[in-house]
Amino acid sequence: MAKSNPGQSSPSKGERKVELPATMTVKQLAETLGISGVEVIKQLMQNGVMAGINQTIDYDTAAIIASDMGFEVREKAEAEAEVIVREEDEKQLKPRPPVVTVMGHIDHGKTKLLDAIRQTNVVASEAGGITQHIGAYQVETHGRKITFLDTPGHEAFTAMRARGAKVTDVAVLVVAADDGVMPQTLEAIDHAKAAGVPIVVALNKIDKPNVNLDRVKQQLAEAGLVVEEWGGNTVCVPVSAKMKKGITDLLESILVVAEMLELKANPDCPASGVVIEAGLDKTKGPMATVLVERGTLNPGDPVVVGDTWGKVKAMFNDVGKRVKKAGPATPVKILGLNAAPQAGDTFVVTATDREARATAERRQLERQQKIVRPVRPVKLDDVYAQIKAGQAKELNLILKTDVQGSIEPIKNSLERLEFGEVKVKIIHSGSGNITEGDVLLALASKGVIIGFHTTPTVGAQRLAEAEGVDIRLYDIIYDLVEDVERAMKGLKEPEYAEVTEGRAEVRAVFAAGKKEKAAGLMVTEGRLRRDSLVKVIRKGQVVHQSKITSLRRFKDDVKEVAAGMECGLVVDGFSAFEPGDIIEVFRREKVG
Ligand code: GDP
Numbered sequence: 001m002a003k004s005n006p007g008q009s010s011p012s013k014g015e016r017k018v019e020l021p022a023t024m025t026v027k028q029l030a031e032t033l034g035i036s037g038v039e040v041i042k043q044l045m046q047n048g049v050m051a052g053i054n055q056t057i058d059y060d061t062a063a064i065i066a067s068d069m070g071f072e073v074r075e076k077a078e079a080e081a082e083v084i085v086r087e088e089d090e091k092q093l094k095p096r097p098p099v100v101t102v103m104g105h106i107d108h109g110k111t112k113l114l115d116a117i118r119q120t121n122v123v124a125s126e127a128g129g130i131t132q133h134i135g136a137y138q139v140e141t142h143g144r145k146i147t148f149l150d151t152p153g154h155e156a157f158t159a160m161r162a163r164g165a166k167v168t169d170v171a172v173l174v175v176a177a178d179d180g181v182m183p184q185t186l187e188a189i190d191h192a193k194a195a196g197v198p199i200v201v202a203l204n205k206i207d208k209p210n211v212n213l214d215r216v217k218q219q220l221a222e223a224g225l226v227v228e229e230w231g232g233n234t235v236c237v238p239v240s241a242k243m244k245k246g247i248t249d250l251l252e253s254i255l256v257v258a259e260m261l262e263l264k265a266n267p268d269c270p271a272s273g274v275v276i277e278a279g280l281d282k283t284k285g286p287m288a289t290v291l292v293e294r295g296t297l298n299p300g301d302p303v304v305v306g307d308t309w310g311k312v313k314a315m316f317n318d319v320g321k322r323v324k325k326a327g328p329a330t331p332v333k334i335l336g337l338n339a340a341p342q343a344g345d346t347f348v349v350t351a352t353d354r355e356a357r358a359t360a361e362r363r364q365l366e367r368q369q370k371i372v373r374p375v376r377p378v379k380l381d382d383v384y385a386q387i388k389a390g391q392a393k394e395l396n397l398i399l400k401t402d403v404q405g406s407i408e409p410i411k412n413s414l415e416r417l418e419f420g421e422v423k424v425k426i427i428h429s430g431s432g433n434i435t436e437g438d439v440l441l442a443l444a445s446k447g448v449i450i451g452f453h454t455t456p457t458v459g460a461q462r463l464a465e466a467e468g469v470d471i472r473l474y475d476i477i478y479d480l481v482e483d484v485e486r487a488m489k490g491l492k493e494p495e496y497a498e499v500t501e502g503r504a505e506v507r508a509v510f511a512a513g514k515k516e517k518a519a520g521l522m523v524t525e526g527r528l529r530r531d532s533l534v535k536v537i538r539k540g541q542v543v544h545q546s547k548i549t550s551l552r553r554f555k556d557d558v559k560e561v562a563a564g565m566e567c568g569l570v571v572d573g574f575s576a577f578e579p580g581d582i583i584e585v586f587r588r589e590k591v592g
Pocket of ligand 1: 104105106107108109110111112113152204205206207208239240241242243
């Protein structure tokens with residue numbers, strides 16, 4: 001097959017099917033589709049992607065363009081190491097240990113529980129070693145192993161998922177019996193659910209006096225987790241991390257839940273998996289803890305990790321012992337890489353050093369070329385394109401509001417929306433600011449964040465900008481619902497035009513309340529209305545834009561003031577008026 005043509009077939013009449021690889025240049029896509037590069041660039045632009053002819057785009061982007069051009073698109077299996085290892089023979093699959101993440105509200109005992117589990121159930125043959133923190137550990141109960149990731153919390157879990165690493169099989173939700181279900185408990189539940197990971201509840205701190213387990217079970221039921229004894233299917237185990245009570249019960253329950261998942265992997269192939277932790281050791285160089293997902297890792301294996309590579313020099317387990325092999329679900333710390341990878345990177349063993357090096361170099365090149373991945377994080381405006389390309393069946397939304405009371409009505413209006421087979425799914429809702437956790441969840445679940453009367457934290461805003469996650473902020477429910485509906489139906493966002501209603505000049509500035517200042521105005525044109533939007537203009541520059549808080553004539557609140565009259569004005573969030581400032585009031589009107 002010619003290198004310059006990544007597709008298997010060019011379309012001819014009546015046959016408009018095309019297979020596209022994971023990444024390709026714009027030029028290659030054009031050749032594959034049999035159309036001009038200019039046409040492809042035009043189509044990309046219409047989908048909000050600016051890319052040059054030699055720029056690399058990913059499959060998702062190419063698929064949208066190809067399906068817009070009337071092609072039936074399929075992803076082509078790449079003849080590369082990472083893909084080959086996924087094609088496993090059913091017969092070679094063997095049961096493997098579950099991988100568990102511990103989540104829950106702060107101070108409910110996640111860390112203490114991870115310690116208690118580790119101390120009581122170290123894998124028997126390894127007892128005597130010195131406990132090392134490598135990012136994960138294994139315990140054994142009834143001769144069966146369980147792997148725990150020891151960075152607790154749903155943020156860490158979702159951050160890994162956002163990087164494409166889906167390693168957790170079971171989530172243990174720690175709920176302190178004396179505190180009950182708290183905001184981060186609810187977040188953790190939503191994060192686990194969005195990932196489709198089953199939850200085992202550890203009702204912790206039962207050693208405390210006056211704990212009411214039924215009360216917590218009631219709260220859990222309200223959050224959608226009905227415990228088994230009440231007829232639901234959530235396994236709930238009372239424990240005390242402090243007294244090391246109930247730990248064996250908890251481990252048994254994890255094994256039972258894992259049993260239902262029929263977790264299997266092929267141990268007899270070259271290893272691949274995920275980096276859990278990585279860093280540079282002053283004396284030993286780059287180190288990484290990897291979790292083997294399939295195959296068996298051995299010292300001497302050539303390995304590609306993210307966009308670095310190496311040859312495994314030595315491997316250590318979580319009690320600091322050198323190990324000769326690591327099978328599925330086993331965490332090991334490895335030495336021998338050329339550079340430290342990142343947590344969430346995938347690794348794969350290759351046949352030769354040369355192949356490992358070549359793959360790493362190709363990945364570095366792709367990174368330098370900044371592969372355009374505009375549709376990986378979803379933009380509300382892209383939703384229709386994805387629906388059309390058959391890539392979206394659900395529009396995942398994360399809803400944050402200022403007060404709890406706003407959630408239900410908005411949820412109800414949104415969940416009623418459907419378009420063809422596509423439905424809105426609110427994967428998480430809550431009150432308060434939009435957090436980094438929300439942004440990660442959006443990224444991991446290809447969702448869009450909707451804020452109602454709330455704003456992102458500085459960290460969340462930065463992360464969203466860096467990762468291209470769409471955050472939409474609204475003050476009016478109608479606008480919010482309409483925007484989502486329009487996105488689903490492929491309509492463009494309405495355009496608004498500003499209509500100036502009046503102008504006034506600041507003549508005086510005086511105190512209004514404790515901190516605020518009011519402006520004494522002379523209305524020079526049109527009229528000022530109480531519910532208009534407002535701009536403060538100084539020397540031709542807009543220095544502030546918001547809404548009117550108060551409009552008065554003499555001591556009375558008024559609805560409007562016409563040209564030629566004086567009035568007093570307070571503007572939302574602005575006090576730095578200066579005599580001579582121009583106040584312009586306007587309204588927004590939909591056009592088209
Ligand atoms: P995390 O923030 O969820 O990781 O919580 P920690 O593990 O740091 O625990 C928070 C506090 O609760 C610490 O002071 C622990 O000692 C205490 N704690 C944890 N588990 C128990 C328990 O089972 N019983 C009691 N009485 N205290 C506990």
